[in-house]
Amino acid sequence: MPILQVEGLSHSYGERHVLRSLSLAIAAGESVALLGPNGSGKSTLLRLVAGLLTPTAGRVALVGSAAAAGRPEVGIVFQEPRLLSWRTVLRNVTLPLELAGESLSNARVTAEAALKRVGASGLLDRSPAEISGGERGRVALARAMVRQPSLLLLDEPFAALDAITRARLDDELPELVAGAATLLVTHDVAEALLVADRVLMLGADGAIHLEVPGLRSLPAAERRAALLSPDGAARQTRLYAALDSVSHA
């Protein structure tokens, strides 16, 4: 049974339709990247899956039951890290556990492990204002993963970072989130291919137009080289052409 099953999903903001009859399934542990022009409904899809929006039509099933906000099976990383400035890094990561009623001492142990996993164990007592953009991205990832979700929703999580930091996080992401299925929204074709098993192209009409296999299954050290290989270049070309086509459709 897929971890996420989306069937005939449509959504409108008033008169503006952003998703039309979209269907999608993600298997356990699978990583799917969603590319598409602005306004095609990528972020809306993530919010519908996270239960933060109610669809106009269709259904979203998570592990067999309907989507609802705050389900522990789902972790989400927004475009901005959204760290709470008044809490330390560690207490930002304990937050989901505190909300779930866990004791602070237990939450600290789990949060420290999550921060260690994303390579941010040296930041525990720092304030979000004192750390770099890349570190904030890692902390936001640790917070999303601290409840050990089976589905991780990533809404352009590294879009605001400099190119080098972003490339490093793209290289590390598949291993950082290993075990969880991921649905990544991005505008970056290379990023999509590097971190996903499948790359889907969402059109301005809110429907999926193209599916291209990603490079995630390759060993981490080989993914960058594969991206630049003739096969990788061909995949990028197809995606760029489709992106151009759906943007002007």
Next chain:
Amino acid sequence: MRRLSQLTPVAVAALLLAAWEFGVRAAAVPQFILPAPSVIAVRFAEAWADGTMLRHLVPTVTEVTVGGLLGGALGLLIGVTLGLSGSARRVVSPYLVAAQSTPILALGPVLVLWLGPGLTAKVAVCALITLFPVAISTLVAVRDVDAGTLELMRSLGATRWQSLRYARLPAARSGILAGARVAATLAVVGAIVGEWLGGTAGLGVLLNLARGSLFDTPLLFADLLQISILGVSAYGLVLFVERVVSKKIA
């Protein structure tokens, strides 16, 4: 200009006091019009030594503390309620603004009429005068919390209460405490005005006594100095609370 900007507030105060002292003596200004700072300082020390100042300070501090805490707590409650509920805000806000536009001090005589000249009326004036700045600043701060932060809380399954406790109130604390800072100094004003309206003790009563029956202008200024110290202390206490709260929620 740069040298002037480097002067510390203490140095500026010392300069002003020196100018005041020199000016009053040079112009031979009568003491009942404007006493020299040295005369005020001596009278201030005397008033503390003979127990006059303490006798009048205690009731004022009581009124400021009880009235300020009561008004602050009510203001916080009203501000949070209106900040959270758009419909409550639409119904109550016009009345809140209208009430704030009414000079609370003008209600003093009415409150004394209703509650008598004792502590209760003065506490009520203090509470009313502190309620509005805290209510308005809390309302705005709680209402205007970043939508992204609230969406994050929803995505983590936070209840309405958890969202208030873990996100809205901490995010709004600067706004709330800015209102509390204003309220702290206003509470002192409220207590003094309440005491003018009647009573037997308090720094406001001492002002009337020094100006009227005692005709003791140095004591009047010593009392004003004590009121200023009380106002600054109340303000400092709010800053202290602000620091404690910031550390507590980190």
